[in-house]
Amino acid sequence: QKxxxxxxxxxxxxxxxxxxxxxxxxxxxxxSFFWYRQYSGKSPELIMFIYSNGDKEDGRFTAQLNKxxxxxxxxxxxxxxxxxxxxLCAVRSYGGSQGNLIFGKGTKLSVKP
Amino acid sequence: ETGxxxxxxxxIKTRGQQVTLRCSSQSGHNTxxxxxxxxxxxxxxxxxxxxxxxxxxxxxxxxxxxxxxPNYSSELNVNALELDDSALYLCASSLPPSGxxxxxxxxxxxxxxxxx
Numbered sequence: 001q002k003x004x005x006x007x008x009x010x011x012x013x014x015x016x017x018x019x020x021x022x023x024x025x026x027x028x029x030x031x032s033f034f035w036y037r038q039y040s041g042k043s044p045e046l047i048m049f050i051y052s053n054g055d056k057e058d059g060r061f062t063a064q065l066n067k068x069x070x071x072x073x074x075x076x077x078x079x080x081x082x083x084x085x086x087x088l089c090a091v092r093s094y095g096g097s098q099g100n101l102i103f104g105k106g107t108k109l110s111v112k113p
Numbered sequence: 114e115t116g117x118x119x120x121x122x123x124x125i126k127t128r129g130q131q132v133t134l135r136c137s138s139q140s141g142h143n144t145x146x147x148x149x150x151x152x153x154x155x156x157x158x159x160x161x162x163x164x165x166x167x168x169x170x171x172x173x174x175x176x177x178x179x180x181x182x183p184n185y186s187s188e189l190n191v192n193a194l195e196l197d198d199s200a201l202y203l204c205a206s207s208l209p210p211s212g213x214x215x216x217x218x219x220x221x222x223x224x225x226x227x228x229x
Contacts, residue, residue, distance in 0.1 A: 044156065049217055100169050103155030103156045
């Protein structure tokens with residue numbers, strides 16, 4: 001059973017701080033890794049994807065991947081109240097159909113003004 | 114460029130009934146996937162359609178079925194509804210399969226199904 005694990009939170013950070021969201025996955029054959037943001041009652045929207053070990057930065061967001069440790073994280077710098085949402089980690093396994101992402105349950109982030 | 118659109122947005126059914134949910138993919142996307150998201154859970158993959166054929170399926174029973182049409186739009190059909198089928202049903206579209214594995218999914222707003 002391929003699994004993706006995330007702390008459900010809530011993770012509470014003050015405005016302007018760095019929020020660190022973590023995710024582990026069980027399948028060593030996993031190929032691509034995605035972070036989605038989901039506001040309450042809305043659909044997931046893509047923040048970033050990463051498929052090589054190391055860091056990938058996009059504005060205030062940095063995704064980090066360590067395949068040896070089967071660990072992927074998302075850092076949000078200068079957190080804003082508008083970042084308050086549930087963050088979903090998703091993984092695509094090698095050879096899996098491209099639409100088949102395995103999602104974690106999500107981490108709820110709350111940014112306090 | 115239009116995004117992924119789904120209909121209906123909300124619906125209520127009773128146990129044993131059948132439901133059809135519809136999805137129009139984003140312009141240029143010919144691959145459609147369906148997901149079920151129960152309250153407090155992450156989305157779970159139901160199946161994917163490419164070139165009007167199912168080419169990937171998650172751990173869902175046969176009473177979950179689908180179609181894809183020549184214009185790439187898609188339907189999800191669920192027969193013999195059960196209470197546990199109450200969830201947000203998400204459609205996602207993507208570009209044609211590539212070897213990079215990095216194709217991203219764009220989700221629609223979802224159809225919220227309540228089974229009483």
